[in-house]
Amino acid sequence: MCGIVGLFLKNETWRQQLGALFSPMLIEMTDRGPDSAGVAVYHAHTADGGKVTCVHPDAAFDWAVLVARAQAQIGAEIVVRQRGSHTVLKTADAVALADFLRADCPQIDIVGVGDVIEIYKETGLPAHVCESFGVAGMAGTHAIGHTRMATESAVTTAGSHPFSTGYDLCLVHNGSLSNHNRLREKLTAHEGVVFKTENDTEVGAAYIASRLQAGRSLHQALEDSLNDLDGFFTFVAGTGGGFAVLRDPIACKPAVLAETDDYVAFGSEFRALSSLPNIDSAKLWEPEPAVVYSWEGQAA
Amino acid sequence: MNRRLQAPEKVTDFRILRPQGAHTLACGLNAPLTVRIAGHVGYYCAGMNKQATVIIEGNAGAGVAENMMSGTVRVTGDASQSAGATAHGGLLVVEGNAAARCGISLKGADIVVFGDVGHMSMFMAQRGRLVVFGDAGEALGDSIYEARIYVRGKADKLGADCVQKDMRDEHRDELRELLAAAGAPEVNLDDFKRYGSVRQLYHFNIDNAGAY
Numbered sequence: 001m002c003g004i005v006g007l008f009l010k011n012e013t014w015r016q017q018l019g020a021l022f023s024p025m026l027i028e029m030t031d032r033g034p035d036s037a038g039v040a041v042y043h044a045h046t047a048d049g050g051k052v053t054c055v056h057p058d059a060a061f062d063w064a065v066l067v068a069r070a071q072a073q074i075g076a077e078i079v080v081r082q083r084g085s086h087t088v089l090k091t092a093d094a095v096a097l098a099d100f101l102r103a104d105c106p107q108i109d110i111v112g113v114g115d116v117i118e119i120y121k122e123t124g125l126p127a128h129v130c131e132s133f134g135v136a137g138m139a140g141t142h143a144i145g146h147t148r149m150a151t152e153s154a155v156t157t158a159g160s161h162p163f164s165t166g167y168d169l170c171l172v173h174n175g176s177l178s179n180h181n182r183l184r185e186k187l188t189a190h191e192g193v194v195f196k197t198e199n200d201t202e203v204g205a206a207y208i209a210s211r212l213q214a215g216r217s218l219h220q221a222l223e224d225s226l227n228d229l230d231g232f233f234t235f236v237a238g239t240g241g242g243f244a245v246l247r248d249p250i251a252c253k254p255a256v257l258a259e260t261d262d263y264v265a266f267g268s269e270f271r272a273l274s275s276l277p278n279i280d281s282a283k284l285w286e287p288e289p290a291v292v293y294s295w296e297g298q299a300a
Numbered sequence: 301m302n303r304r305l306q307a308p309e310k311v312t313d314f315r316i317l318r319p320q321g322a323h324t325l326a327c328g329l330n331a332p333l334t335v336r337i338a339g340h341v342g343y344y345c346a347g348m349n350k351q352a353t354v355i356i357e358g359n360a361g362a363g364v365a366e367n368m369m370s371g372t373v374r375v376t377g378d379a380s381q382s383a384g385a386t387a388h389g390g391l392l393v394v395e396g397n398a399a400a401r402c403g404i405s406l407k408g409a410d411i412v413v414f415g416d417v418g419h420m421s422m423f424m425a426q427r428g429r430l431v432v433f434g435d436a437g438e439a440l441g442d443s444i445y446e447a448r449i450y451v452r453g454k455a456d457k458l459g460a461d462c463v464q465k466d467m468r469d470e471h472r473d474e475l476r477e478l479l480a481a482a483g484a485p486e487v488n489l490d491d492f493k494r495y496g497s498v499r500q501l502y503h504f505n506i507d508n509a510g511a512y
Contacts, residue, residue, distance in 0.1 A: 251400050251418070254362060254380065269361060270340045271321030284340070284359060286380055286399050289419065 001149045002174040003029025004161075006236040006266035007276075008142040008243035008295055013262045014277070015044065019138030023130040024275045025267060026145040030126045032268055033147030036160040037129040038121025040170040040238055043140040045116055049076070050094030050167075053112040053119045054087050054101065055157065063087060070100050084132040085157075086111070086120050095167065109158060109196070114168030116141070116240050121160040144238045146172040153199045163202045165193065166209030168240040173201040174253045174268055175233035183207060183228065204229060208237060219294040222246045226290055234287075236266050244294035251289035258282040264295050305329055305352075321361065326354050329371070346373045349390060365392045368409055381418065384411045387428070393482045400437065403430045406447050412482035422449055423459065431478050433487070441495055449495040450475050452487065463498040 005025040009015055019041070026037060056063075067078050067089070076092040091097050098113045112119030120133040126147045130136060146161035153159045162170040177183075180200035187193040191213075193206045207228065211221035218239050225235070225246065234253040235246045245266055247255055258265045258273050260282045267273045270284070287293055302324065305314060308331050316337040319325055323342035326335045329352035337345070340358040350369040359377035368387040375383075378396035385401065387409030394402075397415035406425035413430070419437035422430050425447035435453035442459020449455075449462075450471075458464075472489050479487075 251381070256380075269321055269342055270359065271342055274320040274340070280339075284377070286378065289400065 001032045002151075003032030003147040003268045003272065004145065004172045004174050004234065004236050004266070005029060005268070005272050006142070006144045006172075006238070006243060006245070006264075008238075008264040009140075010262055010264065010295070015141060016139045018140040018143055019135045021276060022138075022143045022145065023136045025265070025272045026130060026135070026147060027127045028272045028275070029147040029268060033149040034125055035150045035155045036121065036123040036148045036157070037126035037146065038119065038148075038160045038162050038172075039130075039133070039135055039143055039145040040112065040117055040119045040162045040164065040172075041135070041138050041140045042116045042142045042168070042238060042240065043118065043138075045240070049090070049092035050113070050115040051118060052089045052091075052094050052098045052101065052110060053117075054089065055085060055109045055111060056087065056105075057107055057109075059085065066101075066105060069104065070097060073100050073104075083118075083120065083134060085122060086133065088118055112164040112170065114164075114240060117164065117168045117170060117238075119162055119164055119170065121146075121162065122157055123155055123160065141241075142238055142243050144170055144172050144236050144243075152176050153197060156197075158197050159199050161201055163199070163205035165202065165206040166212055169205070169209050169212060169237070171201060171205040171208060171235060171237045173204055173233055173235055175231060175248070176200055177204055177229055177231035177233060179230040180204070200231070204233070204235065212239070217294075218242045218244050218296065219292050222292045222294070234268070242294060242296040244292060245287055246292050247287050247289050249290040251287075255287050256284065257287055257293060258284050301325065302327055305333065305335060308333055319358075323361070326352070329354070332371075340377070349373060359396070360394075364394075365390070365409075368392065378415070379413075383413075384409055387411075391481055393484075397434065403428070403447070406430070410478055410481070412478060412484060414484065416453065420459070422447060422462075425449075429474070429478060431475065431482070431484075431492070433484070441497070443501055444497045446497065448474075450478075450492045451495065452491045452493075455493065455495060458495065461497055461499070461501040462495055465494045465496050467492065467494050 074096045079090040081088045164170040177200040180203040232252040314335045319339045321342045327347045330350040333352040342361040344363040346354040347366045349371045353372045356375045360375045360379045362380045363382045365373040366385045368390040370390045374393045379394045379398040381400040383398045383402045384392040385404045388407045392411045394413045400418035402417040402421040404423045406428040408427040411430045416434035422441045426445040432451045436455040438457040439459035441462030
């Protein structure tokens with residue numbers, strides 16, 4: 001089944017309360033996916049570089065030595081912040097840092113890299129996951145979340161959503177892709193993508209990342225996926241300044257969108273949206289099959 | 301809530317406030333009640349309804365009035381997929397749009413939609429009637445049996461075995477009655493086109509035997 005939610009704030013009004021608005025949406029979807037939960041939070045842009053969100057299998061891992069080595073290698077300061085089981089490393093060049101970590105300490109799982117994205121995911125009930133990362137206290141421009149009922153791969157933190165395979169890109173998915181093995185081979189052979197899990201959604205995320213890399217917009221990348229992805233899916237995808245929704249042409253998987261002057265919200269079911277401010281006067285609709293809905297750009 | 305509605309004592313008028321998208325509200329009713337629900341509901345609202353009038357003042361999730369036997373269900377907003385699926389009797393009115401698979405496997409109920417219906421609506425519908433003021437999505441009436449469909453807008457992608465048929469006086473009368481029962485806005489009956497089964501899928505075609 002799985003539940004997915006997304007909240008994209010269109011202006012400054014609610015940005016300090018992003019997490020407070022978002023976490024009840026995620027928790028409301030618990031009975032669609034009690035196995036694990038995850039969120040991608042897009043924080044406001046800052047001038048001082050990007051972030052790498054990572055998980056070390058050893059909870060007691062001492063980051064100081066590694067960070068000192070990384071600083072020497074990339075020649076930039078790294079700020080370490082612990083949130084639950086995840087560690088966010090902030091530095092001027094997040095890509096260089098991620099490359100260093102992959103080479104130097106392969107047991108680290110890098111769950112997100114970007115200017116503004118931070119990804120947190122863990123097995124267990126959504127309420128516990130939100131609490132362990134302090135999601136309710138987070139500020140930002142948009143957030144995407146997933147509650148997982150595992151079908152295609154094991155219940156592990158690595159198999160949890162969201163999947164981020166591109167810079168500031170993240171995808172959550174309800175459904176299952178039937179051609180993910182073939183597509184995985186293609187992306188590995190032609191684009192050099194390295195997959196970390198057997199999860200079909202990771203393939204979807206990598207596909208969208210490869211389309212973005214080819215110069216397509218988020219909207220266009222999702223349109224492309226209608227030609228190249230088989231199966232049933234509702235996708236919610238985020239980029240640094242964008243938010244998009246797509247349902248497959250059969251539209252098996254449920255989806256509701258709501259829009260006001262202040263936000264766009266997505267839920268697998270309406271009840272995920274019912275706690276949002278001014279939801280009673282929001283424009284509400286069920287996304288049409290095979291139609292991409294996208295919102296781009298930061299508010300001034 | 302449902303337990304109270306399913307075994308009502310003296311009260312016959314109910315109002316449910318702040319449903320917040322809850323599932324299976326007002327299901328399995330079997331008494332001439334009126335239940336007004338002020339807000340959006342989740343899945344399978346008013347499923348298996350008998351006798352009752354259920355008014356949803358908002359949108360409905362998947363499977364509203366599924367397997368209804370009699371009574372009336374009215375949705376003032378939009379309905380999600382599979383509205384009125386397998387319903388045997390009664391009337392479902394959707395004042396907004398209904399999504400995919402509206403009236404799938406309909407078995408005798410009537411459905412009136414003031415807006416559009418999504419793809420695969422009336423798939424394998426056996427009996428009953430669907431009236432659509434707006435457009436119908438792809439594969440309307442695919443593999444339909446003896447159910448009837450009236451569409452005022454576009455219905456140019458019919459499903460297998462579904463064809464446009466003549467509107468005779470008896471059909472105009474039928475449509476007039478359905479619109480009156482639904483409290484529909486006034487329109488010219490001649491704007492509607494009728495669709496139904498051409499009955500080619502009813503019979504085994506010996507020429508296809510080699511294909512099996």
